[in-house]
Amino acid sequence: MRIGIVCPYSFDVPGGVQNHVMDLAEALIGLGHEVSVLAPADEDSPLPPYVVPAGRAVPLPYNGSVARIAFGPVSTARVRRWITRGDFDVLHVHEPLTPSLSMLAVLCARGPVVATFHTAMTRSRVLSAAQGVLQILLERITARIAVSALARKVQVEHMDGGAVEIPNGVAVAKFAGVEPLPGWPGECGPGTGGTLGFLGRFTEPRKGFPILRDAFVALAPHRPGLRLLVAGPGDPDDLYGQFPAELRDRVSFLGRVSEADKPRMLRSLHLYVAPNTGGESFGMILTEALAAGTTVVASDLDAFRRVLDGGRAGQLFPTGDAAALRTALAELLDDADRRAALTACGEQVVASFDWPVVARRVVEVYAAAIEATDGRVMDQEWVGLG
Amino acid sequence: MPGMWWVVGTVLAVGLVAAYLIWTAGRVERLQARAESATRALDAHLLRRAAAAAVLAERRYGVELYAAARIALDAVPEEREAAENDLTRQLRAVELDPDDPAGEAVIAASRRLALARQVHTDLVRDARAARGRPLVRLFRMGRRHDWPQYFDIDDPTVTTRADVTTG
Numbered sequence: 001m002r003i004g005i006v007c008p009y010s011f012d013v014p015g016g017v018q019n020h021v022m023d024l025a026e027a028l029i030g031l032g033h034e035v036s037v038l039a040p041a042d043e044d045s046p047l048p049p050y051v052v053p054a055g056r057a058v059p060l061p062y063n064g065s066v067a068r069i070a071f072g073p074v075s076t077a078r079v080r081r082w083i084t085r086g087d088f089d090v091l092h093v094h095e096p097l098t099p100s101l102s103m104l105a106v107l108c109a110r111g112p113v114v115a116t117f118h119t120a121m122t123r124s125r126v127l128s129a130a131q132g133v134l135q136i137l138l139e140r141i142t143a144r145i146a147v148s149a150l151a152r153k154v155q156v157e158h159m160d161g162g163a164v165e166i167p168n169g170v171a172v173a174k175f176a177g178v179e180p181l182p183g184w185p186g187e188c189g190p191g192t193g194g195t196l197g198f199l200g201r202f203t204e205p206r207k208g209f210p211i212l213r214d215a216f217v218a219l220a221p222h223r224p225g226l227r228l229l230v231a232g233p234g235d236p237d238d239l240y241g242q243f244p245a246e247l248r249d250r251v252s253f254l255g256r257v258s259e260a261d262k263p264r265m266l267r268s269l270h271l272y273v274a275p276n277t278g279g280e281s282f283g284m285i286l287t288e289a290l291a292a293g294t295t296v297v298a299s300d301l302d303a304f305r306r307v308l309d310g311g312r313a314g315q316l317f318p319t320g321d322a323a324a325l326r327t328a329l330a331e332l333l334d335d336a337d338r339r340a341a342l343t344a345c346g347e348q349v350v351a352s353f354d355w356p357v358v359a360r361r362v363v364e365v366y367a368a369a370i371e372a373t374d375g376r377v378m379d380q381e382w383v384g385l386g
Numbered sequence: 387m388p389g390m391w392w393v394v395g396t397v398l399a400v401g402l403v404a405a406y407l408i409w410t411a412g413r414v415e416r417l418q419a420r421a422e423s424a425t426r427a428l429d430a431h432l433l434r435r436a437a438a439a440a441v442l443a444e445r446r447y448g449v450e451l452y453a454a455a456r457i458a459l460d461a462v463p464e465e466r467e468a469a470e471n472d473l474t475r476q477l478r479a480v481e482l483d484p485d486d487p488a489g490e491a492v493i494a495a496s497r498r499l500a501l502a503r504q505v506h507t508d509l510v511r512d513a514r515a516a517r518g519r520p521l522v523r524l525f526r527m528g529r530r531h532d533w534p535q536y537f538d539i540d541d542p543t544v545t546t547r548a549d550v551t552t553g
Binding site for chain 2: 110135138139142143144162163164364365367368369371373374
């Protein structure tokens with residue numbers, strides 16, 4: 001199959017959508033498809049061979065953050081040329097409601113168009129400003145994919161259409177078998193040692209870091225050698241300030257970790273703790289911890305319970321309950337067999353999130369879109385905008 | 387010469403209105419054609435699933451499933467939705483084995499059918515919305531086609547052990 005994928009955000013800066021597009025493209029190539037990715041990027045920036053740069057991206061404040069996007073007549077011409085030359089069987093655009101390449105591609109293309117919605121955008125400026133334009137955009141999309149139950153809900157409730165839910169994939173191979181950070185995770189036996197980990201914004205209330213802190217502060221005096229490894233954006237002083245002075249040397253802060261170091265950080269733990277209190281639509285980090293072979297302890301949120309197969313692949317504790325978390329941590333750190341059993345089950349679970357598996361499901365959506373259109377993706381005169 | 391400007395203005399306005407009407411007519415045609423293609427694809431997937439279920443029933447599960455599959459294959463249009471729902475219920479009642487080729491065929495056909503149904507529903511909705519617009523009704527655009535019809539069946543996805551985690 002000849003597949004054209006459009007990424008709206010520049011590959012010059014890292015981001016969730018960009019990673020998703022790259023992993024998907026590589027998985028599809030691995031399945032034997034021909035893939036071309038169009039993305040905003042400088043001509044001379046180092047890019048994977050399957051990426052076609054569409055020119056410099058302009059930073060534009062959009063929807064509360066700064067997106068590096070490309071728009072305008074030059075970009076339009078490039079999109080149209082890419083579509084014509086590509087002769088694609090199916091066009092797959094990401095985030096088509098962002099005013100960038102994806103939107104241009106949807107407007108220029110005729111034929112099977114699959115769109116993936118990543119964020120749950122309920123009130124975008126584009127949506128509220130131009131209902132007519134939105135309708136023209138959406139009716140050119142043949143099939144929609146939502147990466148989470150939340151994103152799907154927005155589709156159904158606000159955009160009057162269904163979407164197939166296909167979760168984010170995990171590049172299991174990148175996580176399994178990497179070396180832990182030097183000196184980690186250390187000893188862990190009955191009543192002693194053990195390393196807990198947390199990755200994310202510890203200042204953000206819904207990530208629930210204070211719950212983990214309370215559990216750690218309660219458990220550490222009774223468990224010599226217990227350590228806590230924290231990674232994520234934030235100020236070290238804000239983090240250490242939350243702990244009593246005598247425990248501070250048992251807390252390590254890595255700051256922001258790169259995509260490459262993330263697997264190593266996750267491998268450096270005995271237990272990965274996800275004390276989130278809500279607002280998680282999927283729980284990407286859980287699948288990554290499982291892929292790294294680390295035991296997961298998570299709050300009993302819907303999204304987490306689903307990823308952890310109802311508690312078979314990881315320990316769940318009542319959301320927001322630091323005392324329950326402390327008990328769960330103490331029991332699991334004492335019980336190496338139970339940890340091994342959870343990890344083994346986690347490996348099975350994460351296999352269904354592995355990119356080749358996820359990519360096959362995406363290809364089925366491509367097939368459905370092609371069948372429902374019976375035609376090839378073609379360039380079309382850009383007529384009738386509104 | 388004010389009279390000349392009137393003429394130019396009127397011609398321009400008529401031209402714009404005509405262009406808009408032609409574009410709208412094209413849009414209605416396009417959405418209509420897509421809804422019809424989606425209906426054909428959905429029909430093909432329904433037949434495929436019923437055929438796969440019949441093959442499986444002959445080999446493993448016997449009369450009831452086979453009867454449901456036959457009824458779904460032979461149903462007249464008015465009874466087809468009910469017959470397909472009945473087949474979905476029958477398939478959910480049996481424990482499908484993903485390692486058995488016939489079982490796997492049914493699971494895959496059900497998954498593809500779920501996608502075809504989703505796409506069909508979306509495209510029919512778009513086509514109906516376009517045809518319901520006042521201007522489209524006034525000029526009776528798309529009158530050569532039947533109104534696109536929804537095909538209202540339950541989600542045909544069958545869950546197997548391996549699928550539980552992906553929800």
